[in-house]
Amino acid sequence: MKRALLSLLMLSLVGLQFAKAQSKNALTFNHSAICVRDLATSNNFYKSVLELEETPNPFNDGRHSWLKIGPGLQLHIIQGTCTVTPEKNVHLCFSVPSLTTLTSRLEKQKVRYTNLKGDAQAPTVRADGVKQIYLQDPDGYWIEINDAKP
Structure with missing residues (x-):
């Protein structure tokens, strides 16, 4: 029994060292x-x-x-x-805890946003339930913002 526990402990330590080396x-x-x-x-x-x-x-x-x-x-x-060749398929993406809070702030700042189809001031709801919007920066880069949970 002691030998089995010692072997298990040794294998665990070797595994940890291997994982550590891989992460480097x-x-x-x-x-x-x-x-x-x-x-x-x-x-x-x-x-x-x-x-x-x-x-x-x-x-x-x-x-x-x-x-x-x-x-x-x-x-x-x-x-x-x-x-810059603006295309929604090429974008930065950020997640926020509440898309509703963010869109309210954007509307107060008069920042235009769309859903994936291009409908103004409306979110897209993905198949997994995540809501997302798209907006453009001053140079035309697309930015997605969604409420995905990590």
């Missing part, structure tokens, strides 16, 4: 970057409409802004000469 090589998402025509306008949109928090960035050149989009995750906004 795991690919993790760090940031997404978008190109914008006017850094101040886009920065204002992401900070006031989406309420993202600006984080320090090493460039300090007036062309870059970094915003926190989750634990250890950032959105980099870079001013430049951009070609």
Whole structure:
């Protein structure tokens, strides 16, 4: 019995070490970057409409802004000469606890949003029950916001 428990403990420790070694090589998402025509306008949109928090960035050149989009995750906004082809299938997505609270705030700010089909000021309800809306930033990038639970 003692030998079986000791073997089980040893196998568990080996398994933990293997899992730890595997996670060291795991690919993790760090940031997404978008190109914008006017850094101040886009920065204002992401900070006031989406309420993202600006984080320090090493460039300090007036062309870059970094915003926190989750634990250890950032959105980099870079001013430049951009070609944006707006398409809803290419979008950033954020989740909120209450889509109703968010859409009320968007309506007060006079921010236009649509459902997936393009109907104004209406959410889409996915097959899994998650509600979602779409809006565009000043450069035309699509942003989905939904009430999906983690």
